[in-house]
Amino acid sequence: MANSSNYKLSAATANLKYTELYPYKDSAVNSKEFLQKIVDVLMEFVRSTNDRKEKVLEFHHPEEMKKILDLKIPEQGLSLQSLIDDCATTLKYQVKTGHPHFFNQLSCGLDIISMAGEWLTATANTNMFTYEIAPVFILMENVVMTHMREIIGSNWKNGDSILAPGGSISNLYAFLAARHKMFPNYKEKGIATIQGQLVMYTSDQSHYSVKSCSSVCGLGTDNCLMVPSDIHGRMIPAELERLILDRKGKGHIPFFVACTSGTTVLGSFDPINEIADICQKYGMWLHVDAAWGGGLLLSKKYRHPRLTGIERADSVTWNPHKLMGTLLQCSTIHFKENGLLMSCNQMAADYLFMQDKLYDVEFDTGDKVIQCGRHNDIFKLWLQWRAKGDEGFEKHMDKLMELSEYMVKRIKEQPEKFYLILEPEMVNVSFWYIPSRLRNVAHSAAREAELGKICPILKGRMMQSGTLMVGYQPDDRRPNFFRNIISSAAVTEKDVDFLLSELDKLGNDL
Numbered sequence: 021m022a023n024s025s026n027y028k029l030s031a032a033t034a035n036l037k038y039t040e041l042y043p044y045k046d047s048a049v050n051s052k053e054f055l056q057k058i059v060d061v062l063m064e065f066v067r068s069t070n071d072r073k074e075k076v077l078e079f080h081h082p083e084e085m086k087k088i089l090d091l092k093i094p095e096q097g098l099s100l101q102s103l104i105d106d107c108a109t110t111l112k113y114q115v116k117t118g119h120p121h122f123f124n125q126l127s128c129g130l131d132i133i134s135m136a137g138e139w140l141t142a143t144a145n146t147n148m149f150t151y152e153i154a155p156v157f158i159l160m161e162n163v164v165m166t167h168m169r170e171i172i173g174s175n176w177k178n179g180d181s182i183l184a185p186g187g188s189i190s191n192l193y194a195f196l197a198a199r200h201k202m203f204p205n206y207k208e209k210g211i212a213t214i215q216g217q218l219v220m221y222t223s224d225q226s227h228y229s230v231k232s233c234s235s236v237c238g239l240g241t242d243n244c245l246m247v248p249s250d251i252h253g254r255m256i257p258a259e260l261e262r263l264i265l266d267r268k269g270k271g272h273i274p275f276f277v278a279c280t281s282g283t284t285v286l287g288s289f290d291p292i293n294e295i296a297d298i299c300q301k302y303g304m305w306l307h308v309d310a311a312w313g314g315g316l317l318l319s320k321k322y323r324h325p326r327l328t329g330i331e332r333a334d335s336v337t338w339n340p341h342k343l344m345g346t347l348l349q350c351s352t353i354h355f356k357e358n359g360l361l362m363s364c365n366q367m368a369a370d371y372l373f374m375q376d377k378l379y380d381v382e383f384d385t386g387d388k389v390i391q392c393g394r395h396n397d398i399f400k401l402w403l404q405w406r407a408k409g410d411e412g413f414e415k416h417m418d419k420l421m422e423l424s425e426y427m428v429k430r431i432k433e434q435p436e437k438f439y440l441i442l443e444p445e446m447v448n449v450s451f452w453y454i455p456s457r458l459r460n461v462a463h464s465a466a467r468e469a470e471l472g473k474i475c476p477i478l479k480g481r482m483m484q485s486g487t488l489m490v491g492y493q494p495d496d497r498r499p500n501f502f503r504n505i506i507s508s509a510a511v512t513e514k515d516v517d518f519l520l521s522e523l524d525k526l527g528n529d530l
């Protein structure tokens with residue numbers, strides 16, 4: 021894509037084609053030179069990601085970006101030097117999600133150990149469906165999943181878990197297992213075995229993937245009830261019970277409650293114990309979507325009261341690629357009861373999961389999932405956990421939470437410039453930025469509407485200047501507001517100060 025390069029291969033190698041590398045040629049020297057140059061390109065990205073003087077992004081509109089980049093697939097293959105240049109150009113225009121001034125997403129940061137794990141994973145290039153082709157990784161998965169279940173609750177040790185391609189799919193696994201548990205014939209006989217309308221419940225703050233289960237699995241979104249939340253964004257248990265009784269009165273079958281531990285926008289925690297009491301009373305499955313907040317299970321200081329009662333759930337989604345900073349993608353789903361995943365999803369493909377293999381086929385995890393091939397997402401988490409230990413993760417969690425508390429404190433110290441929307445329970449800090457012209461205006465719905473209009477403009481300015489990224493969105497109660505996320509080990513108090521002063525610099529005239 022780029023014509024000139026800072027990454028020059030030797031004259032002897034630069035114009036060679038892929039056919040001069042492994043496995044086409046027995047060419048350790050060429051292959052090594054090529055790959056080491058790629059590592060140089062990657063290292064420069066890692067370096068600039070961690071350099072506060074570098075921009076977070078270099079923004080171009082799609083039409084402009086198309087002109088800058090040469091993305092076409094050529095008739096004749098390109099030289100090794102062109103490929104190196106392609107790699108350098110690709111990273112040049114990539115948003116640095118590990119930059120200390122990137123506060124935009126729940127998954128961010130660039131954990132070096134986890135990245136090293138991802139490199140190894142790519143090199144091993146194996147599939148996770150059988151022990152036969154991934155013996156070490158399968159055993160690692162076993163150890164790490166058991167460890168995570170023990171952290172959820174001492175009564176979870178003998179449960180079951182699997183890594184899924186994202187929290188949304190993890191939530192889907194919970195739904196499938198719950199339905200299977202209640203209607204074991206569904207797998208063979210299908211929808212006709214369920215005599216009545218299944219109904220599921222989640223809060224109006226839940227992640228949209230929960231609602232998506234209801235449409236994907238044949239309930240219809242009208243049968244995913246969005247239970248009202250209180251002003252803190254927590255599900256109101258009395259409302260849950262009211263809506264269960266309402267549907268029971270109609271002869272429906274309420275069967276599944278997904279409560280959220282760490283909501284995506286506000287970072288709120290539903291009261292698990294009270295919801296568990298209701299599930300127990302009506303014989304319903306309790307799923308805890310802790311995709312976002314699960315990391316706090318690792319902190320003695322912050323686990324309670326947020327996740328108190330989680331051990332009473334039947335299933336838990338927990339995304340290490342969020343708060344724990346594991347590289348994308350790494351999501352886990354855990355079940356208290358063993359065997360459900362297998363009996364629910366097993367298709368016993370006889371070309372893959374033969375029962376007469378050399379080894380104990382219990383270790384062929386591939387038949388527990390609705391995928392066939394499964395990416396290896398465990399190694400980068402295992403290696404990261406080896407590096408940090410439980411203690412390192414606990415420190416990481418405490419630091420993220422303390423930085424968020426620091427941000428709240430700094431916002432409160434500047435009430436003329438910032439309006440804190442609610443006291444956060446997590447690292448989501450929701451606020452408005454107040455430009456000069458609105459500083460002496462009393463707060464009202466009209467002012468909120470004005471503050472809301474400022475968000476997209478200020479976000480646009482952040483992206484144009486390339487100095488900062490913070491997300492914004494509206495919710496049911498208010499117009500656009502900023503949701504700042506501190507989920508990266510790179511962030512310090514100084515970066516929080518920078519964030520607030522940069523917002524003021526970019527936005528005071530709006």
Ligand SMILES: *Cc1c(COP(=O)(O)O)cnc(C)c1O
Binds near residue numbers: 282
């Ligand atoms: C992010 C998130 C999800 C979805 O996870 P993906 O890995 O993005 O699919 C589900 N639930 C909650 C609460 C989340 O924050």
